[in-house]
Amino acid sequence: MMATIGRVIRCKAAVAWEPRKPLSIEEVEVAPPKAHEVRIKVVATGVCHTDWEYLYETGKGMTFRPFPLVLGHEAAGIVESVGPEVTKFSPGDKVIPLFLPYCGECVRCRSNKTNLCRKNWANTQVGILADGTSRISCKGQQVYQFLGVSSFCQYTVVPDTSLAKIRSDAPLDKVCLFGCGVSTGYGAAVKTGKVEKDSSCAVFGLGAVGLAAIMGCKVAMAKRIIGVDINSDKFEKAREFGATDCVNPREHSKSIQQVLVEMTEGGVDYALECVGSPAIMSAAFESTTEASGTCVIAGWTETESMDVKVIKMLMGRTLKGTYFGGWKSVIDVPNLVDDYMNSKLKLDEFITHNLLLDEINVAFDLLKSGEGIRTVIRLQDSEEDKEPTTTTK
Numbered sequence: 001m002m003a004t005i006g007r008v009i010r011c012k013a014a015v016a017w018e019p020r021k022p023l024s025i026e027e028v029e030v031a032p033p034k035a036h037e038v039r040i041k042v043v044a045t046g047v048c049h050t051d052w053e054y055l056y057e058t059g060k061g062m063t064f065r066p067f068p069l070v071l072g073h074e075a076a077g078i079v080e081s082v083g084p085e086v087t088k089f090s091p092g093d094k095v096i097p098l099f100l101p102y103c104g105e106c107v108r109c110r111s112n113k114t115n116l117c118r119k120n121w122a123n124t125q126v127g128i129l130a131d132g133t134s135r136i137s138c139k140g141q142q143v144y145q146f147l148g149v150s151s152f153c154q155y156t157v158v159p160d161t162s163l164a165k166i167r168s169d170a171p172l173d174k175v176c177l178f179g180c181g182v183s184t185g186y187g188a189a190v191k192t193g194k195v196e197k198d199s200s201c202a203v204f205g206l207g208a209v210g211l212a213a214i215m216g217c218k219v220a221m222a223k224r225i226i227g228v229d230i231n232s233d234k235f236e237k238a239r240e241f242g243a244t245d246c247v248n249p250r251e252h253s254k255s256i257q258q259v260l261v262e263m264t265e266g267g268v269d270y271a272l273e274c275v276g277s278p279a280i281m282s283a284a285f286e287s288t289t290e291a292s293g294t295c296v297i298a299g300w301t302e303t304e305s306m307d308v309k310v311i312k313m314l315m316g317r318t319l320k321g322t323y324f325g326g327w328k329s330v331i332d333v334p335n336l337v338d339d340y341m342n343s344k345l346k347l348d349e350f351i352t353h354n355l356l357l358d359e360i361n362v363a364f365d366l367l368k369s370g371e372g373i374r375t376v377i378r379l380q381d382s383e384e385d386k387e388p389t390t391t392t393k
């Protein structure tokens, strides 16, 4: 038995004390898991655009979330201990924590039309667990858990319905990307969009979400996959993932939807928005073919609206949104891991940088400058490292 079980763990975390300020590396205390909760040792975490947005755009594109906060929601780790009534996990299991739960019992979990389980939703959205508190504290103050996950911390506690158990040979510093960006983009194409063989597709935004969407279009055997980005440096990688053409809207005097409609003689069958900008969402919708085009919105904004011209909709286009790529988180993520292990899906190619937790603000710079696709942050010296310091409460 781990000596840490039932004790408070002292470890390192990147704490966001207030909006629009860099993260600060602190020693934090992580309490043991309560009923239906699991404490995990976080081994690796990706840094997603959404983490940046909640820190720097909170109160603007994003609704306000309480601070101080530990961000991070794209991770993989190892179960350290389980709380009472946890039946599906044991210490040592490799896992991916999830910001989208799957309880398996509610109406939505039983429906094949949606993946939006609402178990613990209200509390995790404001950074707390089922009992109304978080398990992380710093300097005697409660620190909120971002989307109920908080992977910018060496240990975290998540509900047992927000955790996927994965195969024991999966490399955690790669499969962490299934915790958000890659699952979202890939699912936007194959699950929500249901991209068809021989179709034409346009993917707007060539970050991790967009590249994963291209990967999905390719797996679905689309004939034409057009990558769109204002940063032409992204094109080489997009072609590696399967883009057949790449377009920079800034190099055209016409609108991007006009350019795409002309390139495809009437518009694409599928447009996937992976930027998070209402103007691009409208452009993506209008770049689809009338009568049967489908536009999937994967980019995230919580407070803004997009403009939809009624006549464009009347002509038979479909507009859809995707949350976590439409995947039923707990049951689908282990299958995505298998697909990666069987070389059906790429992951390594998304990772442009590997950094340590102390360097986490650099990961935000790399994301914002467009220099990086995904930075993977390593939180432990090794997967099997020594036990952390503990305290009795």
Ligand code: NAD
Pocket (backbone or CB within 6 Å): 048, 049, 050, 053, 180, 181, 184, 204, 205, 206, 207, 208, 209, 210, 228, 229, 230, 231, 234, 249, 274, 275, 276, 277, 280, 297, 298, 299, 300, 301, 322, 323, 324, 325, 367, 370, 373
């Ligand atoms: P990223 O910052 O790595 O990539 C965004 C890309 O968009 C960049 O390459 C950038 O150059 C490009 N871009 C910016 N403005 C553009 C424009 N006007 N036209 C074309 N391209 C433009 O971000 P990411 O991590 O890939 O995330 C992309 C979006 O997906 C974000 O909004 C993020 O919050 C969202 N997201 C949604 C979900 C979900 O469940 N729906 C999950 C994860 C991320």
Ligand code: ZN
Pocket (backbone or CB within 6 Å): 048, 049, 050, 051, 073, 074, 180, 181
């Ligand atoms: Zn994310």
Ligand code: ZN
Pocket (backbone or CB within 6 Å): 101, 102, 103, 104, 105, 106, 107, 108, 109, 117, 118, 119
């Ligand atoms: Zn459910």
